[in-house]
Amino acid sequence: MDTTLRDGEQTSGVSFSAAEKLTIAQLLLEELNIDRIEIASARVSEGEFQAVKGITSWAEERGYIKRIEVLSFVDGGVSIEWMKKAGAKVQNLLTKGSLNHLTHQLKKTPEQHFAEIAISVALAKENDIETNVYLEDWSNGMRNSPEYVFEFLAFLSTQPIKRILLPDTLGVLIPAQTFEFISKITAKYPDIHFDFHAHNDYDLSIANVMEAVKAGIKGLHVTVNGMGERAGNAPLESTVAVINDYLPEVSINIKETSLYSVSKLVETFTGYRIPANKPIVGDNVFTQTAGIHADGDNKNNLYFNDLLPERFGRKRKYALGKTSGKANIEKNLQELGLKLNQEDLKLVTQRIIELGDKKETVTKEDLPYIISDVLDSHAYQDKITIQSYVLMHSKGTRPSSTLSLNLDGEIIEEHAQGDGQFDAFMNALTKIYKSKKMTLPKLIDYAVRIPPGSSSDALCETIITWINNGKEFKTRGLDSDQTVAAIIATQKMLNVAN
Secondary structure, eight states: OBOTTTTGGGSTTOOOOHHHHHHHHHIIIIISOOSOEEEEETTSOHHHHHHHHHHHHHHHHHTOGGGEEEEEEOSTTHHHHHHHHHTOOEEEEEEEOSHHHIIIIIOOOHHHHHHHHHHHHHHHHHTTOEEEEEEETHHHHHHHOHHHHHHHHHHHTTSOOSEEEEEOTTOOOOHHHHHHHHHHHHHHOTTSEEEEEOBOTTSOHHHHHHHHHHTTOOEEEBBGGGOSSTTOBOBHHHHHHHHHHHOTTOOOOOOGGGHHHHHHHHHHHHOOOOOTTOTTTSTTTTEEOSHHHHHHHHTTOTTOOSOOGGGGTOOOEEOBSTTTHHHHHHHHHHHHTOOOOHHHHHHHHHHHHHHHHTTOOBOGGGHHHHHHHHHTOGGGOOSEEEEEEEEEOOTTSOOEEEEEEEETTEEEEEEEEOSSHHHHHHHHHHHHHHHTTOOOOEEEEEEEEOOTTOOTTSOEEEEEEEEETTEEEEEEEEESSHHHHHHHHHHHHHHHHO
16 A cells, blocks of 8 residues: 555655546556555645645546545544545544554543544445545554553454554664564464554664565555655655565565656656655666676676566666776677777776766766777877856856867857856857857756765756757766856767767
8 A cells, every 4th residue: 555645745855736646546557556545634725635636537437546546534433424425435544553642642541432433434324435444553552551452453343344454653663573463463463464564763674574475464544755754654666665575474565667767757746855765666776886896797697686677678788987997898899889908998098087086976978088089099089179268246246258269279258247257158158159150959957966965165066958950968077166057068069069
């Protein structure tokens, strides 16, 4: 059961629009083939009501309505009325799974709480709504008040409910406890469908999921990208991979090849960035950096494991840097359709190591320039170079630039003003090109990024997208100064377009 749209939306700063919720719901059910989705909490807001109504209308038409679930409350039927109006047919009733929560939050006895739950369950049945029951703080309940938990389960076993949902609400379980607690419950109630809802506060959610499955759990709650409160929930993508690879006795029907695309869409909708090293969906997790690994991949795939990127609609990459070695470079050259002899390859490798030592980012697209620089290849030699420039910016005056350009051996100098230093630089460059009756590619996107966690004097990377004769291309520049990085990227552009 995926709860990205309910529990995942409790990630700090995340809020889905109604249209986004519908799109994600459609992808989860039809693209990924998730069994059930929890899409909202009852009574939250008018916007939430409209979002639920939109999803249930679509689900009713497709025959998915019993796969749509809503978190509800023990409130004398108010949640049931809300769900009826929204068209939802399955409630996940939130109740207290620990004596501590019951005593100090609700200030009620178990008998009072159970009686009120019975009313909510009966009302749901009268209105053709199925009931699953959450035992909030169940993990602490098993730790500190197991007698209460089993008293509660004995009561629930007499009620017309479909599933009992066991959440590690505060993410406190370790794998051994998960197995112990769930084993005790499934042994006592083998015919009841229990779900396990893991949180990741100790980074143990996937380990706990594995132990829950081994202990006989019949349902798991996950979120795309592990979204959720605090450290988040068990991530869908890792849960699927672990079950498929390490729990062969369990059969699931999730479409692995769609996990990455859905993950990226959720990232876009939320603005909640996926860490580059996040298993399965992170940008770097299928990138080999060490040269020995690339060499091993060339020799009978010695460094492959079962997590092949193609399973998830992805492709293996080979990074270029100070640890990459010749094998990584050869892999990237193959993709560019280039081949070097061993001596030339050794020289290029040394230059990439030097750049890596300076913390420069080397990309596959940079390789022709590095080859040109190292081998003095006429085919890649820069014909246009920026000889010098002066950038001026002071309070009360417009930014200005004086530029000296070497254009096929001719030195041309121009001065211009602009709305910023780089704009002034580009205006001076445009003047030079106009004087030679040449046309500059058009700048259509300009992005700057600084490595996360770096200090204020760190390098920044400027990535500029240009269009020339209807064809888009990108150039990059790296420097501790943003404008200088942009100028480096611009010089690359001049030679690509020339």
